[in-house]
Amino acid sequence: MENIIANRIKNARILKCLSQQNIADELGITKQMVSKYEKGEAVPTSSRFLKLSKLFGLKMDYFFSSFQIELGEINFRKKSTFSIRKQNSLKEEIKIRLENYIWIEETLSIDYSFKNIIENIKINSLDDIQKTVLKLRNDWNIGIDPIHNIIQLLEDKEIKVIELYNVDEKFDGLATYVNNKYPVIVVNGDFPVERKRFTLLHELGHLLLNLPDCETKEEEVFCNKFASEFLFPADIVIKEFGGKRRNITFPELINAQKKYGISIRAIIYRLVDTGILSKNKHISFYKRLNLNPSLKREVDNSRFETPEKSNRFEQLVYRALSQENISISKASSLLNERIANLKEISLL
Template sequence: MFGERLFRARAASGLSMKELALLAGVSANMIKKYEHNESMPGSAVLLKMSRALGVRNEYFFRPTTVELKEVEYRKRSNLSKKALTRIHADIINQVERWMELAALWPCFPVPAFSAPLFSTQRLTHYDDVEKVAECLRQQWCLGSQPIASLIDLLERQGILVIVTQADHAEKFDGCQAKVNGMPVIVISGKWPGDRQRFTLAHELGHLVLHHRLADNLDEEKACHRFAGAFLLPASTMRQRLGARRHALEVRELYLLKQEAGLSMMACIYRAADLGIISDQTRQKLFMLFSASHWRTLEPGEAYPAESTTLFSQLVFRGLGEGILSESKAAELLGISLSQFHRTRKLESPDVDSYQ
């Protein structure tokens, strides 16, 4: 167990055996022996390795182990295997903390995910996907207004959301998996908020549409349609833009983006899907965005990135209820005990998400 955790922490840090050995004051061969459970480091070496890897000593002896199942990465072709290994290690580390926190509660106050029920079980047209998104919003009592925090919504529905800050995470397009039957969605913390939200909604689409699509429907395209419909319902879209338009102003697309947390490009796709604009108008807008170099970086202020707060809230709730000690709370948050004391007394910046 120790060796696996050491390897995972080293992979997450991006250090080679030789680099870690130099920082820990041992040989690279000794690091190899540690990782193969052929030897155990003394307390002094363990402390040096912990500092070099950015983890607490307790990390190496954490009792909770998890296995991600049904893992589906969506990544760019230029994301290296080493970078993906670092991202995977970070995901496992965060999931383990969640599982350990849940195991400490007599009754964990987060419901298990319940698959939504739809009247139409087999979807034969992309318009059916639109109806599924509307139905899910109704079941979750969302109305037609924009969703303030999509991460918070998904977590409180029993979907574990992991935000990774690992190096090269900006080249990572998302991941979906399961652990102990719980759905897990992973996004990058280095993206703007509109991209995070679309990816979250897209992965939610995979979760609810899987095995429900007719053979003539492409699942990726269906999930794109679901994401747009879930974040920006048809009724709201038509209320903002009108039932039929011959052209769209860039400024109104920007305002719609800031309201709904959906990129301007996605809003254009959405308008075309709903028949608000023609395919010709959509193509003209795409040409404008390409000529203005807005496809990679849209104009105006970026939509704020989302973050997860539920984990930290539950840690402090558990502390207040006597379920967790200060030491365990600090360990779960990945900070030192002295930093935890300052954070608890609001003497340092809030811990909005765990590392």
């Protein structure tokens, strides 16, 4: 138990980007005593546990839980300015969220066996992405229709989605496996809905695509192509906008944005990628944006009306509570909700 408590205290400190001296100052003890806590050589008193709980913003049961997960490789390659301290803090937040997620599933005897149905399709060039996306869409029975809720689709396909709020704006998203079994996509929940949808599918590309050995920059290009093709398939782009054109009206772009949940910038890219617009038009589009701030704001407006929210974990907690698999205090801890509020809900 001492080792469990020691690891939890250290991980909570990393979560909050605090030093041992910061903890010592808050508790009114020496830095050496904090070090002993983290090495399992000493255990905080009850009063100090309460202070730690308040300082870290974590429930008391966090420090005593033996249920732990193993995160797969996490690479914050997109944002080189995302500091190591912030990366480690984010990893700990993800671990807490996923420990709770996996724990509640196991409590309900839910077991999934995810299958990557495109893992044997070797991607050698960007041209291979289109047929791979088409196979995935067909196997997932969505054809080339607009997708109204990406998160719901992913969760229906046994991919866990975690949204993080109030995190560093430099964080977009990531994909990994938990315990070498559960696929997980984490996304910045504060993003506009179109950006969130694109990021989710970009990370799905990292999760599923069998890419060649390549530099990080090239890997990002492959995954951007995957996300674009998944959101707005080439055949549909041509159907919506026709053949090669010299000009596109703004209302056409807005209508496509509302229908497919893809940003206007990404639509312009798709129009160039499918040959409907020339590369020169792409260049002139961005020149206009740089010279016209009001036009830039209008282009960047979010207009897709279907919210992208993950509520599966919350649903599982309420299910476990109603079936008496967990206590109301445990549900309160998992949902970070007051017990009184849950008592009112449980009466319905």
